[in-house]
Amino acid sequence: MTEATEVFERKAGKIDATALGHWLDTHHAPGHGELPVLELLTGGSQNTLYLVQRGQHRMVLRMPGPRADTARLDGLLREIRLVRGLKGTDVPHAELVAADDSGAVLGKPFYVMAEIDGWSPMGGGWQAPFDTDLGARRDLAFELVTGAALLGRVDWRAQGLEGFGRPDGFHERQVDRWLNFLAAYQVRELPGLDVAADWLRRNRPIHYTPGIMHGDYQFANVMFAHGSPADLAAIVDWEMTTIGDPLLDLGWCLLGYDGEEPSSDGFYLDMSGMPSRSELLEHYEKISGLSTENIDYYLVLANFKLGIVLEKTYAASVTHPGKVDAEVAQAMGAMIPGLITTAADLARSLPDRG
Template sequence: MPQPIDIDADALGRWLDDHAAPGQGERPVLELLTGGSQNTLYRVRRCENRMVLRMPGARADAARLDGLLREIRLVRALSGTDVPHARFIAADDAGTVLGKPFYVMAEIDGWSPMNGGWQAPFDTDLDARAGLAFQLVEGAAKLGRVDWRAAGLDGFGRPDGFHERQVDRWLKFLAAYQVRELPGLDVAAEWLRRNQPAHYTPGIMHGDYQFANVMYAHGGPARLAAIVDWEMTTVGDPLLDLGWALLGYDGENPSSDGFYLDMTGMPRRSELLAHYESISGRPTDDIGYYLVLANWKLGIMLEKTYAASLAPNSKVDPAVATAMGAMVPQLMTTAAELTRTAGA
């Protein structure tokens, strides 16, 4: 049975008209896409026009409201850039129309690798599949080269001391829920403390940049349609997004499973680094550091899901819990092993 939608469609329609949204004068028809305690997505249809409305969930706290306002600020800043993203239409920062802040974006005509794996032709055409990885890396490069100050993002993050904060911040985060020993955690942490980049050029970084958080256009050749899920975005070191994009690469070639996708046919790491450099203008000589940090940090993030799965009356999908249970130690082991090849 469809879940009731507690949104005043008439008020929303008037607001959309005031902001020159597609479908002028048409009463919007809403469809719930996702719901929960964080953010809720609705498809908004006005005749043949399709948009997506994003707003905090029913149980969202003040931090989540602040988080959505950050997203609004970011997607406004990306308007007019060459970064693949859902086109920003309008936002109600004050929450005067629907009682909460929200924003509306164009619906993405594309597919996610998380919905059934590689879509045709990438499921069988390995040459075409390789293009998905080049496009993933290119998206990170384009995001990182945006002039964030000119885009109005001063104060959006704290780039000074970014790397100096990483280890202590994430160990403190882990301490709040850690339920088991994680071999490799301390080895990688100490190596990261000793091997922070001496210099880096700040830029916009997604913060969780991987196949799970992008969408591709239908059909070949590969084309990145949009980067999605901006909750962890900040102004920091964009090369960390490249490290995320290369998760699964513990050498020149990716592991066969890539953690959650079949990586058969994907390019060599050196090819992807060269492509990133050509688009971003940033050197990737220190990629070893970023690979260690990306594996280590993702392990800490996913351990929170695993820990939650052990709680009484947990709502974590058992299949997800099982996957996290195995994946987190693998990530930590990989991070520790990479310290031996990433430099002194």
Template sequence: MTEVIADHPGVDADALGRWLDEHHAPGAGERPVLELLSGGSQNTLIRVQRADQRMVLRMPGVRADAARLDGLRREIRLVRGLKGTDVPHAELVAADESGAVLGKPFYVMAEIDGWSPMGGGWQAPFDTDLQARRGLAFALVEGAAKLGRVDWRAQGLEGFGRPDGFHERQVDRWLNFLSAYQVRELPGLDVAADWLRRNRPSQFTPGIMHGDYQFANVMYSHGEPARLAAIVDWEMTTIGDPLLDLGWCLLGYDGENPATDGFYLDMTGMPTRSELLAHYEAVSGRSTEQIDYYLILANWKLGIMLEKTYAASLAPNSRVDPRVAAAMGPMVLQLMTTAADLSRRAK
């Protein structure tokens, strides 16, 4: 859904238009027409149209704290660093890290002509053509592989993350994160945590990782064949172990074949895990020999992240959509159960 707005709180269309002209953005001299877009959970998304040119502005929400502002600045640096790479993304038009123009940092990016499976499931023909649907999973994995092979130092991202000790930090960091809001017992939490501590990779090749890489955070081009139009929502990106993004791609797989129910999308007809691992290796040049670790960590970590939303839904005067809360409760438990079961079966 979209809503046409003359001015958004914090967005002066005239000031924005002048700034866009200064940065040689498309639609020179035109006053922008602003349209509020849905889909931005952590940040506000606004379509910016000047004449026949359309872009998207991304900025922190009205109640954003300092951490959210810093996170937006990190996104700007990351998207700037992707310029010239083969990673599908919305290209940066211009950015204001200072907040001088609109009172908060923001950036403007190219609008993507594509679709998200979160907008009602698989779009035609992928809703009925299972052979075509297979390509969506291969394209998802290929996007992760391309992101992970970017020469991040050459792209100006030195110091963007702390890859040293990445895996040593994971379990304790996320258990500490959970302790701030945990409201119930999570069966399987400690089983998976203990296994992760004992089986973390002894070495890895650092690279850019999205941090929440799944069908929910990509857009596809319209029509066949399946092609990734853009990776979106970079809030959790860092320099770490890109193989964790592959583990995120395989959420919904607790074995060779995808789940037949309980996942947020219909995975009928999707490739086997072995097929996806082979494709990732071919594109990335990385070994997937330790995929069990990454898949267990992905399920375990996502469960902890989603538990925060569930816990927030229980607070008085909660702003969490009751439908979201109802889905999160059992979803977190299933993710923890999957992580624990996979750890018990792992070599």
């Protein structure tokens, strides 16, 4: 057991490995009869992650942290429902092994999923060979878009996800929902916010095809298989997933693009060598069957929404100094106005259908 695991267990209470092992056996999990060995993993900001080893078999357990409130518990139950719905689909994800909705086994709801052998760009940037081979790196963007397209085309009703979200009136709710979210913690003016909001209200799509929408779909929330060619191993972090407009996930894929090409300063990764926007749109349409002709609306909304979501972390660093890593807060503090300005500038440059 690692020192980090011991520290966590002193604060949160030790997981009963024997009870977990019996429960895994009843759900026919790999490693039947083996006592699980648990190791606390890093990287779970909203929930706690454990590596679960039973003999040669490795899985990952995800559960709310020790101070989780009712909203966090409800959020995990939504995740459980989602990963059940994704089981058997062609969406790259960590497939569900088993889940306990009741909390009876370990005191809180949790689920166990397959371990993904892969890497994230957030773990130090592009992994070799993508750090130097721009041709190989280019395919990472196509893989990212492939994941969004596969997710958006899932027959969510057939997968038991009826009622998982409220697709009716999705776009009518977006602007006011996120402005109300911002109002709860706003600590500074964000120039261009009203310009983007007004344009979005006037130019929202009249018709759209509802689908599963990740809600935070970007390089930060996917994992790739090691080595080349590029291969999307899993989409991760489903906290913001709902039934909405999957084209918004495509908009998030294109954050950091300055028109047809990625901007020279990137977004949070070096985007040199990436495909053009048109190439990615064509790729998405081919897989999803959805039209991207109104992509500019989704780009405005993506920049608007991400700026507001990130502002919550920045605001916490202002109102509760020390709660947020100072370096992270400084980086976000500089990035967020740029996102809102990009949304406003793009809105000003587009035809107004209102």
